[in-house]
Amino acid sequence: MRKTVLVLGSNFGGLTAALAVKRELHGDVEVKVISPGDRFVFNPSLIWLPFGKRDASQITFPVAPTFEAHGIDFIHDAAVEIDADQQRVRTASGTDHAYDYLVVATGYRNQMDVVPGLTENAHTITTLEAAQRTGEAWKRYLAYPGDIVIAASQGAGCFGAAYEFLFNTSYRLKKAGLQKQVKLTYVSSEPFLGHFGIGGLPHGEQLLGMFLRKQNIDAHVGVALDHVASDAVVLADGTELPSSFSMVIPPFLGQEVAASATALDPDAKGYLPVRGTYQSEKFDNVYVVGIAAQVVAPWQTAIPMGIPKTGLPTEIQAHTAASNIAAQIRGERPTHEKPFADIPAVCVMDAGNNGVIILADKMLPPRDRGVLVPGPQAHAMKLAFEKYFLWKARHGYVQLP
């Protein structure tokens, strides 16, 4: 009988894992995807949504036709309970789905209660809906401009998005002729500028410092937020930063369905511990990829911070899991390993009309090589990558780089 692979989630990790396992086994496997999100969302472009540079239709696509074209069942529902002992998943509609192999790729949710006032007084861009609301707020802001604070709170890990939104805001202020009258401030839990949650790269701190000075942006780093008021962002050290428009990147947490799967040993944030194979530490037939998978930081910082679990590692993890599941189904041992720390870092930090390309041989130190390449080619690269990735994902060409 054909084995059933059940995949929870349909974005970077889930889409890649489902298509890759189907491909690895030449179709000789039943693959089902369960997800409450029926559209793929290209999160890297959410930084542009509030400024009207992109709308939702340009950075999303419906996943059902992609899965259907590759013989994969798509179930538009949310998983609410994983019973790893019984090998079944229950969904919000009350249906039970049995599996032989499970891939958890349920990603993140925002921890909006990390400080008081975040939901009421700040905006964020870490979901499509939130970025759309931030776009409405930006329109209102332009009618009554004032000072701006962009922050990555304590516990946040998605620092690249905070920097990108900061520099895109600066670019938009310049275009609107507001650069001189608006005080733009960056606040971050990073111990130094350009740490990015990955320990920094050679000359990164100087480069980011230069970018900020050139654009007259003030920075407060290594600091936590105390609360966000309607007219100010207040830091834990008592500093009060007047703000008419505040954008905060909050910490991420694992989704409830992962956080409540006690047999899979979730950590305090709801992430699931994995081996180098992306098998759960507890079950050989359960895999966890992308943001849902736990990564233990090789450092401790005065202000807690997260690790940025970006798209490339998520795709590599999904391919690794798919190869291992295919091996297990063929009766072989799952030997493919790609620990998160050893995956290369390849990222672009967009800054409106220029940016920085970030390259390193490993996501986390110790590294042999790491380089930051500033210039307008970074912006062009992000534009081209967006088009290429959406084309590749929509057609299900997951075998392409």
Ligand SMILES: Cc1cc2nc3c(=O)[nH]c(=O)nc-3n(C[C@H](O)[C@H](O)[C@H](O)COP(=O)(O)OP(=O)(O)OC[C@H]3O[C@@H](n4cnc5c(N)ncnc54)[C@H](O)[C@@H]3O)c2cc1C
């Ligand atoms: C603003 C922003 C900018 C970013 N910029 C970049 C960048 O420039 N470069 C880069 O490499 N990375 C970037 N990232 C990171 C990138 O988006 C993540 O690496 C990627 O989204 C991780 O994919 P994932 O599949 O693990 O999780 P997600 O993308 O969060 O997908 C989770 C999936 O699980 C589904 N799901 C949720 N709950 C359930 C449930 N209960 N049951 C079943 N399914 C569920 C969701 O609907 C979704 O389909 C950015 C992220 C953000 C937020």
